[in-house]
Amino acid sequence: MYLYRSNVNFEKVMYLLGYDIGSSSVKASLVDADTGMCIASDFAPKREMEIIAVKAGWAEQDPERWWENLQAATQSVLAQSGIDGSEIKAIGISYQMHGLVVVDKERNVLRPAIIWCDSRAVPYGERAFRTLGETFCLEHLLNSPGNFTASKLAWIKENEPAVFEKIDKIMLPGDYIAMRLTGEVRTTVSGLSEGIFWDFKNECLSKELLACYGLDESLIAKTVPTFGLQGAVHAQAARLLGLSAGTPVTYRAGDQPNNALSLNVFNPGEIASTAGTSGVVYGINGTVNYDPLSRVNTFAHVNHKKGQTRLGVLLCINGTGILNSWIKRNVAPDDISYSDMNLLASQVEIGCDGVSIVPFGNGAERILQNRETGASIHGLNYNRHDRYHLMRAAQEGIVFSFKYGMEIMENMGIDIRTIKAGHANMFLSPIFRDTLAGVTEAVIELYDTDGSVGAARGAGIGAGIYKSTEEAFASLKKIQVIEPESKNIPAYKEAYARWKGIVENMMK
Numbered sequence: 362m363y364l365y366r367s368n369v370n371f372e373k374v375m376y377l378l379g380y381d382i383g384s385s386s387v388k389a390s391l392v393d394a395d396t397g398m399c400i401a402s403d404f405a406p407k408r409e410m411e412i413i414a415v416k417a418g419w420a421e422q423d424p425e426r427w428w429e430n431l432q433a434a435t436q437s438v439l440a441q442s443g444i445d446g447s448e449i450k451a452i453g454i455s456y457q458m459h460g461l462v463v464v465d466k467e468r469n470v471l472r473p474a475i476i477w478c479d480s481r482a483v484p485y486g487e488r489a490f491r492t493l494g495e496t497f498c499l500e501h502l503l504n505s506p507g508n509f510t511a512s513k514l515a516w517i518k519e520n521e522p523a524v525f526e527k528i529d530k531i532m533l534p535g536d537y538i539a540m541r542l543t544g545e546v547r548t549t550v551s552g553l554s555e556g557i558f559w560d561f562k563n564e565c566l567s568k569e570l571l572a573c574y575g576l577d578e579s580l581i582a583k584t585v586p587t588f589g590l591q592g593a594v595h596a597q598a599a600r601l602l603g604l605s606a607g608t609p610v611t612y613r614a615g616d617q618p619n620n621a622l623s624l625n626v627f628n629p630g631e632i633a634s635t636a637g638t639s640g641v642v643y644g645i646n647g648t649v650n651y652d653p654l655s656r657v658n659t660f661a662h663v664n665h666k667k668g669q670t671r672l673g674v675l676l677c678i679n680g681t682g683i684l685n686s687w688i689k690r691n692v693a694p695d696d697i698s699y700s701d702m703n704l705l706a707s708q709v710e711i712g713c714d715g716v717s718i719v720p721f722g723n724g725a726e727r728i729l730q731n732r733e734t735g736a737s738i739h740g741l742n743y744n745r746h747d748r749y750h751l752m753r754a755a756q757e758g759i760v761f762s763f764k765y766g767m768e769i770m771e772n773m774g775i776d777i778r779t780i781k782a783g784h785a786n787m788f789l790s791p792i793f794r795d796t797l798a799g800v801t802e803a804v805i806e807l808y809d810t811d812g813s814v815g816a817a818r819g820a821g822i823g824a825g826i827y828k829s830t831e832e833a834f835a836s837l838k839k840i841q842v843i844e845p846e847s848k849n850i851p852a853y854k855e856a857y858a859r860w861k862g863i864v865e866n867m868m869k
Contacts, residue, residue, distance in 0.1 A: 380453070590611060641675065
């Protein structure tokens with residue numbers, strides 16, 4: 362919970378409301394449109410939302426819980442700030458990507474949402490990849506259909522035909538929240554691309570993919586721009602939330618494109634990163650391109666439009682902070698903090714005296730062509746190495762997995778010179794930051810922002826309150842800049858070369 366008040370006359374201030382619909386919680390933030398400052402923020406529930414796993418590999422959530430938690434978070438930020446809902450001039454939505462919500466003609470949800478980490482649709486995506494042909498999929502969809510939204514819908518069609526027959530429209534999680542706010546079912550090109558419904562070559566809905574899965578085009582909602590009027594809050598939602606009827610919804614995007622927006626990442630060569638339980642590097646490409654092995658995913662970025670190619674190339678590493686937390690629980694001294702663990706690990710030289718850790722112990726990794734190799738320790742010598750070597754090697758191994766994926770992105774034409782990130786999670790660690798700067802030779806910039814604040818700024822752009830992205834992010838606070846230290850670059854690169862050789866041998 363966060364609250365800020367200043368001496369301004371609030372009767373003359375415009376506010377922007379941003380939502381971030383995650384799988385753990387729903388966060389809301391109120392932003393002063395003039396200063397760009399977050400004046401109130403909260404999330405619900407205080408314990409993580411339930412993920413329903415009826416079978417191994419399944420992951421579902423009840424969309425009604427998202428809506429209930431959004432109400433709680435909204436009421437909290439209004440109470441904290443003391444402002445009237447009529448002072449909110451625009452609403453933006455960020456949401457967990459790749460989910461599937463299905464509704465009937467009365468807009469009733471027909472079954473729990475199949476969310477991003479559900480893997481049941483993998484065989485359907487693989488079958489479509491073979492049927493449509495790898496060349497077609499990569500040239501038109503820029504991805505394999507994989508385990509994305511379209512493949513999840515194909516699973517429902519085959520396994521739950523009674524449900525499928527009742528479907529009037531399908532939605533992504535953010536589309537569902539927008540529907541609850543406005544009463545209108547709409548989506549965006551960015552959203553369609555993350556569901557692997559969008560044909561980038563012909564700039565339209567992919568009729569070939571729909572035909573392959575036996576899906577009717579009428580199931581897909583009409584598109585609205587990512588920035589711009591997407592609907593207005595209707596009277597019933599306004600009463601529940603404490604907002605004014607008619608408040609415009611003017612922005613929506615998936616969580617990773619929105620994280621990039623939050624960090625003012627819009628143009629080719631700019632990079633955004635996160636490093637929580639899993640890690641993401643998201644780079645902007647100015648040309649239509651793809652990885653031939655589909656080890657990274659490409660979606661329409663928030664500012665992609667006809668005549669202006671802006672594609673978000675998404676690298677995801679499952680084994681990131683989860684490895685560091687495993688080390689803390691099982692290797693580090695008892696009851697130690699992460700900060701103290703970093704201090705102990707910093708006593709070890711770069712390269713950890715030959716110890717390398719491969720961090721891929723959290724399921725199949727996309728950059729390894731969906732292989733599940735597990736995590737592993739290499740070069741351990743019982744006479745030379747101790748727990749501190751393992752503590753440092755874990756962080757270096759996480760960074761090296763980022764570098765390994767970033768080389769794929771560079772081969773797609775993305776020139777990585779600056780990496781922007783929020784001041785959170787693994788980016789709080791000096792070892793992690795210095796290793797990433799050293800092995801990539803990129804400058805790292807850390808900012809004070811999050812997804813819900815970014816969604817609020819996006820709403821300001823969409824409503825025309827901000828005339829440009831430069832104006833919208835003029836107040837974005839840069840906390841720290843980490844420059845690569847030239848004297849250490851050779852040591853980082855030597856350690857990475859050793860690590861990369863281990864991974865390449867594993868892939869043979």
